[in-house]
Amino acid sequence: MDPPIIIGGGFAGLSNAYFIQGSTLYEEHDKVGFPQHCTGLVSRRVIKILGSLAEETILGYYKRIVIKDLELKTLSILNVREGVYRVDRVKLENLLKEEAENRGSLIMMNKKILDINASSKETCISILDYYDHDVKKTCFNNRIIVIADGVTGFISRRFSKKRKDLYLGLQGFQEKGSYHIDPEEMIVFVDDRIFPGYFGWAIPVSERKMLIGGAWPLKYRDKRRLMKLFTRILMKKGVIKDEKIYNMFGGLINRDFDKTFHKPNIVLAGDAAGFVKPFTGGGLYTSLYQVLSIKNSLDRASEYTDFENLYIRHLRPIISQLYLQRKFTELTYKIGLERFVRNILRISDIFLGIEIDYDYYILPRSLNNI
Template identity: 35%
Template sequence: MGEILVVGGGFSGLLLASRIPGSEVFEENPSIGVPPHCTGLVSWDTIRVIGSPARDSIVSSYRYIRVLNTAGKDIAVLKPSQRIYKLDRVLLERLLAKEAEDMGSKIHTRARVVSVDFEGSIAIHGKEGFRRAVGSMVAIAEGSLGTISRRLGLSRKQDLLVGIQGYARVSKNIDEDEILVFVNDRIFKGFFGWLVPLGSREAVVGMASSLRSYSNRAFRIYLAVLRKLGYFRDSSLRGTYGGLIVRGYPITNHYRDRVIAIGDAAGFVKPFSGGGLYPASKQVEAFSTALRRSDGGEALKRYSRLIGDEIRSLRLQWIATKAVEAIGVERAMKILAGMGIRSISMDYDHHERVFFRLIWGVLAESR
C-alpha cells in the first residue's frame, strides 16, 4: 500500500491518518483543531471506534435528553440506549494528530489543496507556493462545503444549516445528567436549540437552523427565552463559535479510481442532528480495514461491502428527517405527547427508528 494523501486536517482526515501509517495530511488552517465548530456529543460506540484520543477528550456524560418547548414546558424525554458523552473537540483533533504523527504520518498546515484528479495527484498552495503531490490514493476530507468532492461528482449538494453556540454560567438548578433540547418551529425552522451542562454551573448553549432562514435575530430571541426561563442571566455568551452543519446522506459512488470522499465532504453525517463523528468513524474504520487487507480496486470493493449497511441507515434517516422537517419538529413531538408518548427509547447513532415512530404517530393522529 502506497502513501495516502488526505485533503483536510479535521476529524475525518486525522482519524484516517492515525489508522494508515505514512499518510500525508494537508490542512489549510494554521493549526489543528481550530476553528472549533462542533458540540462533540457522541455515544460510547463512537468512542470505542475512535479509541484513546476520544477517551482522553471526555468532558462529561449524560443519560437522558429532555425535550421542552420555549415556554419551558416538558414535552418528552428521550432515553438513549447508552450514555452520551461530550468530547473536547479541539483536544480530540490534537490528540488524533499526535497519534497520526506517531504512526509516521505527516501533517502540513497552511496547505490548501486546490485540485485533485482521479490518478491520485493533488495541487497544493502552501508556504512554498504551488506544488503537486501524487499518492496511491487521495482521501478528500474537506468538510461541510465539499467543493472538491462535488466538483468530482463524489458527493451531492447537501442541505446546510448554520449552528452557533457558546458558554454560559447557569443560574438555575438543572439535572447535569440531562441534555436539554428546546423546540420551536418558528425560531429553529426544522432544527432545535440545546443546553448541555458541563458541571460547576457551566453549560454550552446553542441552536441551529436552515442556512436560508438563519438570522442573528433568531439567536437573540432564543437567548432571551432562556434568560426569561431563568437558565442564565448573562447578556451574551462567552467564547461563541459555530459554523455550517451538513444535513444530507452519502451517494453510492463517493469514490472512483484512486479518490474517495470521506466525512462531511461525502455526506457521512446523521441527517437530523448533523452529527458527523459516528458516521465518519464508521466510514474510516471500513476504509482503513479495506486498505490494510487489499490494494487499489480490490480495496474499494471490500470497502463498499463493509460500508453498505451504514449508507442504507443514513438514507433511511434522511427520508425520516425530511418527513419530520415537513411536519415540524415541535408539532411532531407535541402530537406524540398528546398520544401519551412522553418517554421514548432511542438509538443515539441510528435515528431512523425513533423518527419513523414520530411519523407514524402523526399519521395516526391525522386519521
C-alpha cells in the same frame, strides 16, 4: 494498496491518518482543531473505538435528552443507551495528530491542495506551500485520495454535488439561571413558530455554566436575530442569566448525504461526503465507521477496483441507516418538529417507553455490535 493521500486535517482526515499507518495528510492551516465548530457530543461507541485518546478528552456525561417547548413544558424524555459523552474536540484532534505521526503517518501543515487529476494510471495533486509560496505537482500510483476538507472545502465542493440542505449551527456559553437543570440531562427546545424544523439546546457544562445553541437553515438571513430571540426567551424563563452569549462558535452542517461519495481513486470522507446524522448534523461516529471501512478495504485490496467493491460492501449498513434517518428527518420537518414530538413521540413515551441509541434512531441487529 498503499496508504492513502488525505486532504484535510479535521476529525475525519486525522482519524484516517491515525488508523491507516503510513498515510500522508495535507492541511492548509498551521494547527488542527480550529476553528472550533463542534459541540463534541459522542456516543460510547466513539469512546470505545478511540480508546484512551478519547478518554483523555472527556468533559461531561449525560444520561438523558429532555425535549421541551419554549414554555419549558417537558414533551418527552429520551433515555440514551450507554449515555452521551462531551469531549474536548480540539484536544482530541491534536492527540490524533500526535499519535498518527507516532504511527508513521506524515502530517503536512500549511499545505493547500489546489487541484487533483485522477486517472486509471496515476493521480496527480498540485500543492501550494504557504511557507515558500511555491506550487508543486506530485503524482503517484496505487494510492487513493481521501478528501476530508469539510463542507466548505475547495476540493470537496469540486468533487461533490451541489449542497442544497445546509444548516448553520451557532453556540456559546452563558451562566446558569435560577431554573434547575439536572447535570446529567441535555435539554432540546422545539418551537414550530420559529420554523417547522427548529431546535435549540442547553447543555450543562459545569456547576455555573451552560452551552447554549441552535441550528438554522443557511438560507435564512436573520439567523443571529433568531439566536438572540431564543436566548432572550431562555433568560426570561430563568435558564440562563443573560441573553448575551459569549465565546460563540459554530459551523455549517451538511445534512444532504452525497451519493457520489467515491469516484475512481477518490473517496469523500466525513462532512465532505455528508456522512453525518441528518437530523442533528453530528458526524464523529459516522466518520469513524467510514474510516474503518477505508482501512479494512485497503488492507484487503490490491488495486482500486478491489477496493471500491470492498468499500461499498462495508458501507452498505451505514448508508442504509443514513437514508433511513434522512427520510425520518424529512417526515418530522414536514409535520413540524414540535408537532411531531407532541403528537407522536409523547404517545410512544407513555405506552412504550423510549430508549434511543445516540448513533442510530432505530438500531438494527446488523449494526448492534459495530
